[in-house]
Amino acid sequence: MRLGLGLSVQHPPEDPQATRFAEHVAQVRAARAAGFSHVWASQHYLSAPYTYFQPLPTLGRVAAESGDMALGTGVLLLPLHSPVDVAEQVATLDVITGGRFIFGVGLGYRDVENAALGVDPRARVGRLEEGLEVIERLWGGEPVSYQGKHFQLRDVRISLRPLQQPRPPIWLAANADAGVRRAARLADAWLMNPHTTLPTLERQLALFHEARAAAGRAPARAVPLIRECYVAPDAKTALAEAKPFLEGKYVAYRAWEQDKALPSGESFAHDFETLARDRFLIGDPERVREEITRYHARLGITDLIVRVQWPGMDPARVLRSIRLLGDEVLPRLV
Amino acid sequence: MRLGLGLSVQHPPEDPQATRFAEHVAQVRAARAAGFSHVWASQHYLSAPYTYFQPLPTLGRVAAESGDMALGTGVLLLPLHSPVDVAEQVATLDVITGGRFIFGVGLGYRDVENAALGVDPRARVGRLEEGLEVIERLWGGEPVSYQGKHFQLRDVRISLRPLQQPRPPIWLAANADAGVRRAARLADAWLMNPHTTLPTLERQLALFHEARAAAGRAPARAVPLIRECYVAPDAKTALAEAKPFLEGKYVAYRAWEQDKALPSGESFAHDFETLARDRFLIGDPERVREEITRYHARLGITDLIVRVQWPGMDPARVLRSIRLLGDEVLPRLV
Secondary structure (H helix, E strand, C coil), X not given: CEEEEECCCCCCCCCCHHHHHHHHHHHHHHHHHCCCCEXXXXXXCCCCCCCCCXXXXXXXXXXXXXXXXXXXXXXXXXXXCCHHHHHHHHHHHHHHCCCCEEEXXXXXXXXXXXHHCCCCHHHHHHHHHHXXXXXXXXXXXXXXXXXXXXXXXXXXXXCXXXXXXXXXXXXXXXXXXHHHHHHHHHCCEEEECCCCCHHHHHHHXXXXXXXXXXCCCCCCCCCEEEEEEEECCCHHHHHHHHHHHHHHHHHHHHHCCHHHHCCCCCCCCCCHHHHHCCCEEEECHHHHHHHHHHHHHHHCCCEEEEECCXXXXXXXXXXHHHHHHHHHHHHHCC | CEEEEECCCCCCCCCCHHHHHHHHHHHHHHHHHCCCCEEEEXXXXXXXXXXXXXXXXXXXXXXXXXXXXXXXXXXXXXXXXXHHHHHHHHHHHHHHCCCCEEEEEECCXXXXXXXXXXXXXXXXXXXXXXXXXXXXXXXXXXXXXEECCCCXXXXXXXXXXXXXXXXXXXXXXXXXXXXXXXXXXXXXXEEECCCCCHHHHHHHHHHHHHHXXXXXXXXXXXXXXXXXXXXXXXXXXXXXXHHHHHHHHHHHXXXXXXXXXXXXXXXXXXXXXXXXXXXXXXXXXXXXXXXXXXXXXXXXXXXXEEXXXXXXXXXXXXXXXXXXHHHHHHHHCC
């Protein structure tokens, strides 16, 4: 199984942001030394109560440290952008990373982002579907003419093709069942989100495989999952150190109405222990290894992207968690 | 005078693009060692017949090598973008560079870019002016409400403010007289373009200073100029080595209708020697030093951004030119 580091680019606004950024660079170096396979940066705008580093310049910067690891957007909010812009930005990143880019995209769920960037929320699905189609065709390198509802192009040919041929992998994040089916049709993989519990993921993954077969597509080669994860030398320390920060983040998520975007039957309205069950990977190395093995057994995951930091956390603990994952957990995984 | 390196991110499409990108990284290291003060990456889309690296991830990547040098967009095509997006991208780059970002923007002039990104070319000026106003207000950190013709915001507050307070410098590129006056009103500096000859720049700079005084603004502290520049150990070699590549680039510019965007009286329809006069800095170190001194005497430039590479050129010659600029030209400048 490949392990990925999801950079947690949100911080309290009163923090020294350049220091926080330098810590992300150190985390990427630690992940590389620890045997991780990929590093991810995600996208949000207007992310009060926290700051947020935008993924395109962030991934450009950490590409200097990432060696053989892949880099990816986990995820870019595709409906907010012009597909021509995204096609060229990602092609540039694919060249910068030596052909090691994974293009993770999602719909987004926050009305404030759509409104501020001038996108009608009702157009999100259409813009995502058309955007993916246009980007794939542009990456092919031939002139593209396209008459969509949201995007129109006449003989448009991008400057720079990605290094990977025919193109970088496309991983589509989705929470709702309809989104999972969309990922089966349009993407190379469904990027399973960190908020949904294992039983619901199991149900939805069956939908994904069915929808993929129904669309006449080969089984997905990558089955990637994002999880919140914290490893400490012993279980009690792990829980005590993670809980205040992870709890804070989930309070912010509820204020963001992320819980609105959850699949049916899922909710954030739980105490921490209930929230953690089937959702977070927290503990000593052995406990986290067992949990990962359980996800692997039930979902067949090929890639696990861990988010190991929440706003306000001691950066030394984040590095320790990354090192423990590399030294104690990764070598004993299937 | 501060010297800046304008990265020439266009290459023949058949070139190995990852190698070309690695050469840009080496150029940034060389510029840093040679005493340059800043590094620039510009923006175009659909830039056939050449490839083009997009500036946001490019500047992110070279920030790993740039040390105390500033980084800048020279220029970002602002009308093509949402101001909320740009405000957050540039704030991220300002943090990544430790507060050393210069925000260079321009209108753009290519209809194919506007059409492909869904922008009405007639809206360019309005989108630039409103975009700059919105970005400045967003960088202030307070919630912004704005009812423009092109952009509407209600209580929008960005995630991350730039490190520089109140904000990064804004340098506005402009070719036509109206654009120069706009730069005087809206920006901290007019970024003088590489295509206009010295006599025309001199006439337009007077306009700029007048318009600035008329707007009740303090004189600009930066007077930056972009030039094509090539230094070799002797003048004959410099001309012979630069000419074929620079000529090729200007043929491409004419096909791009860049010449449509020139100020009145300016044209690219000349033989190379006429094109070079009052426009390119080519020669041995002494000749280039004299030329820069002449620009300095007539324009009072504070910053010279040199573009030292054109598509297809031997990368070793580019590095030699950067080193000669640092070793032989820069120490003898005013």
